[in-house]
Amino acid sequence: MSGALDHLPRLLALVPWLLAHPDTPVADVAKEFGITEQQLRADLDLIWMCGLPGYGPGDLMDVVWHDDRVSLSNADTIARPLRLTADEALALVAALRALLGVPGLVETLAVETALAKLEAAAGGAISGDEVAVAVDAVTDPDVVATVADALATGRRVHLRYWVPARDEATERDVDPIRMFTSEGMPYFVGWCHLVDDIRTFRLDRALAVTVLDEPVDVPAETRQRAFDKGLFNPDDADRLVTLDLDPSARWVADYHPVEEVTERGDGGVLVTLRARDDDWVRRLALGLAGRGRVTDPPDLAADVRVAAGEALSAYRTILGSG
Amino acid sequence: MAARRTERLLNLVICLLHTRSYLTADRIRELVAGYDEAPTDEAYKRMFERDKEDLRDLGIPLETGTNSASDDEPGYRIARRDYALPDITLAPAEAAAVGLAARMWSSASMSAAATRALRKLEAAGVEVAPLPEGLQPQVEASGSAFPVLAEAVHDGRRVTFDYRGAGDAEPVARTVEPWGVVWWHGRWYLVGLDTDKSATRVFRLSRIVGEPKPVGRAGVVTRPEGTDLRTLVSSYDAASPASVAVVRVRHGKGLGLRRRAVNVSAGPPGWDVVEVTYPDTGRLTDQVLPYGADVLVLEPPEAVDAVVSRLRSLVEDTS
Numbered sequence: 001m002s003g004a005l006d007h008l009p010r011l012l013a014l015v016p017w018l019l020a021h022p023d024t025p026v027a028d029v030a031k032e033f034g035i036t037e038q039q040l041r042a043d044l045d046l047i048w049m050c051g052l053p054g055y056g057p058g059d060l061m062d063v064v065w066h067d068d069r070v071s072l073s074n075a076d077t078i079a080r081p082l083r084l085t086a087d088e089a090l091a092l093v094a095a096l097r098a099l100l101g102v103p104g105l106v107e108t109l110a111v112e113t114a115l116a117k118l119e120a121a122a123g124g125a126i127s128g129d130e131v132a133v134a135v136d137a138v139t140d141p142d143v144v145a146t147v148a149d150a151l152a153t154g155r156r157v158h159l160r161y162w163v164p165a166r167d168e169a170t171e172r173d174v175d176p177i178r179m180f181t182s183e184g185m186p187y188f189v190g191w192c193h194l195v196d197d198i199r200t201f202r203l204d205r206a207l208a209v210t211v212l213d214e215p216v217d218v219p220a221e222t223r224q225r226a227f228d229k230g231l232f233n234p235d236d237a238d239r240l241v242t243l244d245l246d247p248s249a250r251w252v253a254d255y256h257p258v259e260e261v262t263e264r265g266d267g268g269v270l271v272t273l274r275a276r277d278d279d280w281v282r283r284l285a286l287g288l289a290g291r292g293r294v295t296d297p298p299d300l301a302a303d304v305r306v307a308a309g310e311a312l313s314a315y316r317t318i319l320g321s322g
Numbered sequence: 323m324a325a326r327r328t329e330r331l332l333n334l335v336i337c338l339l340h341t342r343s344y345l346t347a348d349r350i351r352e353l354v355a356g357y358d359e360a361p362t363d364e365a366y367k368r369m370f371e372r373d374k375e376d377l378r379d380l381g382i383p384l385e386t387g388t389n390s391a392s393d394d395e396p397g398y399r400i401a402r403r404d405y406a407l408p409d410i411t412l413a414p415a416e417a418a419a420v421g422l423a424a425r426m427w428s429s430a431s432m433s434a435a436a437t438r439a440l441r442k443l444e445a446a447g448v449e450v451a452p453l454p455e456g457l458q459p460q461v462e463a464s465g466s467a468f469p470v471l472a473e474a475v476h477d478g479r480r481v482t483f484d485y486r487g488a489g490d491a492e493p494v495a496r497t498v499e500p501w502g503v504v505w506w507h508g509r510w511y512l513v514g515l516d517t518d519k520s521a522t523r524v525f526r527l528s529r530i531v532g533e534p535k536p537v538g539r540a541g542v543v544t545r546p547e548g549t550d551l552r553t554l555v556s557s558y559d560a561a562s563p564a565s566v567a568v569v570r571v572r573h574g575k576g577l578g579l580r581r582r583a584v585n586v587s588a589g590p591p592g593w594d595v596v597e598v599t600y601p602d603t604g605r606l607t608d609q610v611l612p613y614g615a616d617v618l619v620l621e622p623p624e625a626v627d628a629v630v631s632r633l634r635s636l637v638e639d640t641s
Contacts, residue, residue, distance in 0.1 A: 004376060007324070007325075008332060008335075008376075011332055013438065015445075016446065019445075032441065033441065051336060052340055053337050078336060078339065080402070080446065081441075082442065085380075087432075088436070091435035091439060092420060092423055094472070096420065098423075098459070098461040099422065106419050110416045111419045114420050117410055117412060118410070120408070120410075126472075126476065129551060130472060130476050131503050132503070132504045133552070134505070134552040134553075134555050148457070151456050151457065152454055162577045162578070162581075167577055168574060168575075176456070178455075181459040181461075184505065184506070184507045184508025185507070186459070207581075282614075283612040286611050286612050286614050286633075287608055289633055291632075305636065305637055305639075307614045307615070310614065310615040311615040312634060315618060315630050318570070
């Protein structure tokens with residue numbers, strides 16, 4: 001986009017925004033529009049020079065200052081914002097529909113009515129189910145809603161949680177700090193009293209959750225750490241694991257955050273990822289049997305072969321052969 | 323320089339919104355501040371043409387017409403009802419949902435578009451209360467394909483793109499009549515008619531290589547009556563469970579399978595016998611293998627063979 005193509009829409013939004021929010025501190029306005037205070041002041045200087053033909057005092061828009069607060073007047077002609085462009089309407093409508101894909105996170109009815117109102121206001125820029133969402137049936141909406149409620153009210157939860165890496169159910173109390181989705185799956189991060197550390201929980205693995213009466217008790221420093229952490233919290237201390245994947249196992253690179261992907265040349269890939277838990281790698285590698293293999297570290301590769309050997313001999317026993 | 327141009331465009335928009343009658347190019351040159359900089363008629367013409375184009379690119383509806391039948395020269399104006407965002411009133415819960423939606427995009431361009439949209443709504447009087455900082459749902463755009471495909475669906479235009487299917491070594495060029503874009507388990511999928519194969523196909527956006535290109539005229543694509551996009555996508559991802567498998571699961575293990583069990587009964591000491599539904603042998607094998615010696619398939623026999631043969635290839639794999 002050229003300068004004017006970026007700049008003019010901002011001014012056409014800034015004018016009605018200021019009319020709707022008179023006497024707002026300059027810093028707040030700049031933050032709202034994602035620009036510096038200096039840029040905002042330049043915008044206001046420009047607005048002040050514009051208006052109706054004639055360009056006399058009664059024709060120009062008026063910028064009024066009270067210390068560091070700003071108001072606008074005499075801008076009736078552009079007092080309404082420009083209608084939504086197709087990409088703006090798409091961005092909001094598609095994200096709202098994605099919210100519907102995680103039932104329980106927000107009030108479904110409110111999302112649906114907001115969608116209807118937005119589509120009407122977008123005047124045909126987006127319509128019907130051009131962009132649709134197939135709802136996730138894996139995660140229990142009650143579990144999602146319970147955690148969202150605990151987060152909003154700042155209360156501790158009791159959680160029965162399945163740890164797939166060890167294939168066991170655990171009981172723990174957690175102080176929720178943040179809740180997010182990644183690739184459509186809802187997660188929450190909290191201070192786990194079982195391990196006395198920050199943990200991330202995938203809500204489809206929550207077997208049961210109840211809100212407790214205790215308020216959350218998380219020091220600000222811990223809270224900040226929970227926000228700074230990425231989704232899978234890869235840690236430099238985690239082991240780097242290299243997998244050699246046939247074309248039919250390429251999906252691993254799509255599903256897991258990988259550090260490095262090298263094309264093998266035949267459609268297969270070599271991927272490197274960080275794994276906190278050897279159990280997790282062992283289970284992944286067993287699942288990839290015949291389609292992918294751990295190539296590094298060698299001890300983990302050997303470990304996987306041992307686990308596969310144990311499974312094989314168990315089958316020999318029940319099948320009564322060799 | 324750029325600021326002068328923005329100033330001229332802003333004055334032009336205000337003037338054309340204010341006028342009821344159509345204004346000819348000559349009249350606009352006289353009225354709107356900034357055009358006096360054009361030294362010649364020719365320079366003015368170029369300047370005005372470019373400005374008109376910019377306004378249209380920004381979605382500002384410029385009308386052309388004459389004020390009376392006797393006028394031969396067309397004039398310009400902007401109709402307020404076409405320009406302005408229609409009135410919109412959102413209840414607090416609706417506004418909160420919209421505010422949350424506006425910060426969900428992880429891609430920069432979609433995120434910027436959502437923020438611009440939210441500012442317009444706020445400029446129209448919608449109040450979005452501050453959201454809990456800990457609530458952070460996300461939606462990914464899977465590269466640049468999403469907005470291009472959504473627009474193609476809206477316009478009813480064919481698209482072409484290079485696509486790398488699950489087992490493809492190299493991307494293959496596809497031509498598709500797009501019917502819809504569907505979000506399913508955190509991924510965007512395109513549903514449409516693959517014109518080369520003359521068959522309905524589902525494409526995962528993250529497997530599209532490069533940017534899709536719209537081809538041909540708009541309005542040529544129509545979705546067949548009764549097409550259910552969501553079902554097409556969800557059945558692409560997981561065939562409906564049809565058969566029942568019998569597996570032996572060690573006590574306290576195999577929770578993922580136990581959660582989906584249709585029946586659990588006692589097995590040999592230390593084991594349960596669990597029945598689960600499965601869509602096909604391949605998927606059942608994939609689900610059972612990660613548990614190693616803790617979960618053993620008893621039935622169907624073809625799944626037992628598949629698990630054993632894949633375990634064997636792992637043990638013998640020395641590469």
